[in-house]
Amino acid sequence: MTLNPASDAFIAALQAQLPEGTVRPADPRFLEEPRGRFFGSPDQHVALPHTTEQVSTIVKACNAARVGIVPFGGGTGLVGGQVMQDGPTPLILSLERMNRILGVYPLENVIEVQAGVILSEVQAASEEVDRLFPLSLASEGSARIGGNLASNAGGVNVLRYGNTRDLCLGIEAVLPTGDILQGMTRLRKDNTGYDLRGLMVGSEGTLGIITGAALKLSPRPSSVGTALMVVENPAAALRLLALARSHVGEAVSAFELLHRQGLEFVAETLPDIRQPFSAPSDWTVLIELGMVARADETLEEIFVHALEEGLVTDGVVAQSAQQRTDFWSLREHIPVANKRIGSVSSHDISLPLETLPDFIARAGQVIASLGDFRINCFGHLGDGNLHYNVFPAQGRDRSEYENMRDQVKFAVHDLVAEYSGSFSAEHGVGRLKTGDLMRYGDPAKVVAMKAIKQALDPLGIMNPGVVLPA
Amino acid sequence: MTLNPASDAFIAALQAQLPEGTVRPADPRFLEEPRGRFFGSPDQHVALPHTTEQVSTIVKACNAARVGIVPFGGGTGLVGGQVMQDGPTPLILSLERMNRILGVYPLENVIEVQAGVILSEVQAASEEVDRLFPLSLASEGSARIGGNLASNAGGVNVLRYGNTRDLCLGIEAVLPTGDILQGMTRLRKDNTGYDLRGLMVGSEGTLGIITGAALKLSPRPSSVGTALMVVENPAAALRLLALARSHVGEAVSAFELLHRQGLEFVAETLPDIRQPFSAPSDWTVLIELGMVARADETLEEIFVHALEEGLVTDGVVAQSAQQRTDFWSLREHIPVANKRIGSVSSHDISLPLETLPDFIARAGQVIASLGDFRINCFGHLGDGNLHYNVFPAQGRDRSEYENMRDQVKFAVHDLVAEYSGSFSAEHGVGRLKTGDLMRYGDPAKVVAMKAIKQALDPLGIMNPGVVLPA
Numbered sequence: 001m002t003l004n005p006a007s008d009a010f011i012a013a014l015q016a017q018l019p020e021g022t023v024r025p026a027d028p029r030f031l032e033e034p035r036g037r038f039f040g041s042p043d044q045h046v047a048l049p050h051t052t053e054q055v056s057t058i059v060k061a062c063n064a065a066r067v068g069i070v071p072f073g074g075g076t077g078l079v080g081g082q083v084m085q086d087g088p089t090p091l092i093l094s095l096e097r098m099n100r101i102l103g104v105y106p107l108e109n110v111i112e113v114q115a116g117v118i119l120s121e122v123q124a125a126s127e128e129v130d131r132l133f134p135l136s137l138a139s140e141g142s143a144r145i146g147g148n149l150a151s152n153a154g155g156v157n158v159l160r161y162g163n164t165r166d167l168c169l170g171i172e173a174v175l176p177t178g179d180i181l182q183g184m185t186r187l188r189k190d191n192t193g194y195d196l197r198g199l200m201v202g203s204e205g206t207l208g209i210i211t212g213a214a215l216k217l218s219p220r221p222s223s224v225g226t227a228l229m230v231v232e233n234p235a236a237a238l239r240l241l242a243l244a245r246s247h248v249g250e251a252v253s254a255f256e257l258l259h260r261q262g263l264e265f266v267a268e269t270l271p272d273i274r275q276p277f278s279a280p281s282d283w284t285v286l287i288e289l290g291m292v293a294r295a296d297e298t299l300e301e302i303f304v305h306a307l308e309e310g311l312v313t314d315g316v317v318a319q320s321a322q323q324r325t326d327f328w329s330l331r332e333h334i335p336v337a338n339k340r341i342g343s344v345s346s347h348d349i350s351l352p353l354e355t356l357p358d359f360i361a362r363a364g365q366v367i368a369s370l371g372d373f374r375i376n377c378f379g380h381l382g383d384g385n386l387h388y389n390v391f392p393a394q395g396r397d398r399s400e401y402e403n404m405r406d407q408v409k410f411a412v413h414d415l416v417a418e419y420s421g422s423f424s425a426e427h428g429v430g431r432l433k434t435g436d437l438m439r440y441g442d443p444a445k446v447v448a449m450k451a452i453k454q455a456l457d458p459l460g461i462m463n464p465g466v467v468l469p470a
Numbered sequence: 471m472t473l474n475p476a477s478d479a480f481i482a483a484l485q486a487q488l489p490e491g492t493v494r495p496a497d498p499r500f501l502e503e504p505r506g507r508f509f510g511s512p513d514q515h516v517a518l519p520h521t522t523e524q525v526s527t528i529v530k531a532c533n534a535a536r537v538g539i540v541p542f543g544g545g546t547g548l549v550g551g552q553v554m555q556d557g558p559t560p561l562i563l564s565l566e567r568m569n570r571i572l573g574v575y576p577l578e579n580v581i582e583v584q585a586g587v588i589l590s591e592v593q594a595a596s597e598e599v600d601r602l603f604p605l606s607l608a609s610e611g612s613a614r615i616g617g618n619l620a621s622n623a624g625g626v627n628v629l630r631y632g633n634t635r636d637l638c639l640g641i642e643a644v645l646p647t648g649d650i651l652q653g654m655t656r657l658r659k660d661n662t663g664y665d666l667r668g669l670m671v672g673s674e675g676t677l678g679i680i681t682g683a684a685l686k687l688s689p690r691p692s693s694v695g696t697a698l699m700v701v702e703n704p705a706a707a708l709r710l711l712a713l714a715r716s717h718v719g720e721a722v723s724a725f726e727l728l729h730r731q732g733l734e735f736v737a738e739t740l741p742d743i744r745q746p747f748s749a750p751s752d753w754t755v756l757i758e759l760g761m762v763a764r765a766d767e768t769l770e771e772i773f774v775h776a777l778e779e780g781l782v783t784d785g786v787v788a789q790s791a792q793q794r795t796d797f798w799s800l801r802e803h804i805p806v807a808n809k810r811i812g813s814v815s816s817h818d819i820s821l822p823l824e825t826l827p828d829f830i831a832r833a834g835q836v837i838a839s840l841g842d843f844r845i846n847c848f849g850h851l852g853d854g855n856l857h858y859n860v861f862p863a864q865g866r867d868r869s870e871y872e873n874m875r876d877q878v879k880f881a882v883h884d885l886v887a888e889y890s891g892s893f894s895a896e897h898g899v900g901r902l903k904t905g906d907l908m909r910y911g912d913p914a915k916v917v918a919m920k921a922i923k924q925a926l927d928p929l930g931i932m933n934p935g936v937v938l939p940a
Binding site for chain 1: 691910
């Protein structure tokens with residue numbers, strides 16, 4: 001069952017069904033992605049609907065003509081889910097014009113949004129009513145909530161508040177038939193059939209187009225404390241996490257692991273970013289508490305306690321909002337620095353928490369056995385989610401390692417599989433990791449996924465080649 | 471596509487594949503359910519496997535012979551999902567022998583269990599390592615976790631910790647083909663394909679048999695405060711909830727609404743249950759805080775504040791563990807009292823929180839217009855989940871209202887639909903509410919659900935007639 005290209009005749013017919021300017025040649029920004037691995041052919045068109053009904057019209061037309069649809073959110077995805085470079089020319093679908101906040105319900109802790117709203121605008125609208133929308137990630141200034149939902153985005157607050165799926169009460173979506181799923185409910189409890197919300201969230205545009213969502217808000221912690229603490233090794237970091245939790249329960253909002261390598265990359269490529277320690281230690285933890293009161297003092301208490309137990313060797317609790325911002329800026333610039341250095345292979349992995357120290361030790365040995373590399377291992381330690389990125393040795397360039405990329409990747413992912421971990425903790429499968437899913441995925445899961453895809457999208461028009469091979 | 475009955479020959483052949491005693495005539499306890507609405511025919515057999523592989527063998531045999539399977543957990547479900555009374559004789563499948571705790575990971579806040587473990591045993595095993603498994607409901611002493619997962623059970627702590635689906639990281643399940651879905655992951659983040667975990671949870675045994683799960687634990691709040699507070703009306707209760715949250719954020723663990731009618735039912739049918747107020751007011755709220763410290767004092771502060779704002783008129787904060795137990799005992803005996811009184815029609819509904827006061831007022835008018843009834847409206851107000859139960863007038867019997875049951879039910883559910891609520895907030899659809907799903911469900915959702923059911927269970931052997939009509 002092959003797809004047809006979006007021909008001139010198809011585009012013209014679709015244009016005739018929609019307001020002028022809705023379907024037009026795609027700007028270059030729709031044809032590239034941040035990793036630079038996938039490029040869309042320049043003859044593609046983009047549809048920019050204003051309403052859910054127009055989305056339905058577009059999907060129905062594609063379904064009737066068997067034309068592929070590539071949904072495009074903010075374009076920030078890291079696994080190539082938003083750009084199709086092979087196969088019959090698809091139609092790109094961007095919801096950037098569907099960017100309205102539909103309702104805010106502070107008493108209910110709910111916000112209703114269209115899918116094209118930028119994540120930071122969802123955060124801002126929530127803050128306006130003294131609520132927190134906890135999803136927070138580096139690209140929040142350009143990522144659109146529809147893309148966050150489609151990819152079940154993670155970020156720095158998962159530890160406390162969960163992934164995007166956990167933050168979503170209901171969705172409106174256009175199914176591959178063009179029918180509209182009217183699921184934008186504000187209900188906290190609704191046990192009336194299969195969880196299509198959860199299924200659509202994280203399906204990366206392969207089962208339908210999410211057009212709107214009702215999202216959970218949380219009380220805004222009135223007292224926030226942030227600290228950097230130096231630990232001897234990842235095992236000590238995990239014990240620090242346990243210590244912090246025994247003090248404050250769920251109030252630990254973020255627990256990020258930084259490696260010396262990352263801080264050195266930042267110092268080298270982004271010298272303006274303030275670094276609190278003159279000589280970075282091997283392992284540093286960024287910890288944040290969000291509480292009703294006394295977060296700073298509590299963090300000091302935890303620090304003293306951890307010092308006494310020998311879990312930390314140094315540390316600094318942010319004494320001002322500026323210093324807190326600095327700590328986070330340091331954390332958030334690590335991926336920027338990584339990009340400037342240029343990785344051989346990057347991995348977004350997760351492991352059962354207890355196995356993390358052992359994994360990090362073994363992975364280091366495995367990579368060393370393959371050649372001369374630098375490793376920047378950092379990320380959302382509290383969730384067991386590491387960005388385990390492998391770089392050229394000092395003074396060498398990534399181009400020299402081109403032929404080793406797959407070897408490195410498989411070495412890391414094989415080890416992850418051995419520890420019952422995941423080869424994609426938060427970025428998704430996209431087009432980049434379909435091979436990994438086939439290699440590491442549970443066979444019964446893959447069979448069931450294919451059956452579901454076939455059932456909901458029998459012609460395979462929705463984001464062809466993403467998650468499952470085309 | 472009709473199913474075949476589980477014939478003597480089928481049973482004999484299945485017995486030959488399994489250890490002796492695994493398949494045997496069903497005891498009466500497998501043929502009834504708490505509401506007394508559904509009865510299984512006495513010629514049914516039950517399979518009691520010890521292992522996931524045996525479950526797989528059983529499902530494969532049923533699939534090959536096109537015999538229906540009715541999964542049976544603790545038998546506590548309230549919508550008839552566990553008993554099939556019409557159609558070709560099915561095989562009952564109970565996992566009560568698969569009742570082991572497989573692993574406890576305090577550092578990770580995870581517990582791994584087989585599906586046949588009783589809920590209270592999951593709670594106890596978590597408490598042993600000073601952790602909380604927050605799922606808590608009246609039937610926790612006999613409900614099995616597999617059934618809780620299959621029905622996405624709710625209970626009194628959803629407000630803070632979410633439904634069963636939210637508490638589940640991964641599942642192992644036997645699919646309708648007999649293949650084993652190896653999804654029992656302890657990972658907090660795993661974005662490698664469709665959320666089959668979320669799909670299976672809440673599918674009420676219609677897409678497969680959940681055989682095990684990795685469940686999230688939480689820190690155990692070291693300080694718990696519980697109070698009963700009298701409010702003028704449901705609107706004041708919602709304002710009290712907002713006030714409490716503005717004081718303590720997510721620390722509000724439970725927020726239950728009690729109506730005078732329920733307290734009177736308890737006084738009438740269960741005179742030994744201690745009641746704190748000599749003359750019950752129309753509306754009382756049971757509120758619980760779980761904090762790191764000072765929960766009682768905080769609750770006192772909230773109470774004083776609420777008095778000053780005129781939100782509450784009376785109240786009592788539990789001064790001892792015994793008093794806390796008494797408050798909860800009062801709450802938990804309301805359904806027992808309801809059963810003794812005998813309802814005309816019971817409704818497990820949810821509404822957008824802001825609409826609740828209006829809904830309660832209008833529903834009261836609607837019911838009054840139908841005839842002479844007593845209404846006991848109580849439940850998990852913080853989640854927008856009400857148990858809206860309609861009873862005979864004082865001195866009359868439910869049998870006199872037999873012909874009005876549907877009229878009452880539709881009147882309530884029609885009004886719920888008008889307010890964009892749900893006709894099943896936490897009990898599920900089962901066999902009791904398939905008609906409601908067809909009547910009130912979003913048509914696109916029902917079509918998609920049917921497609922998924924057909925894709926995963928093409929012969930329709932899994933719990934026939936549940937959720938979707940057979």
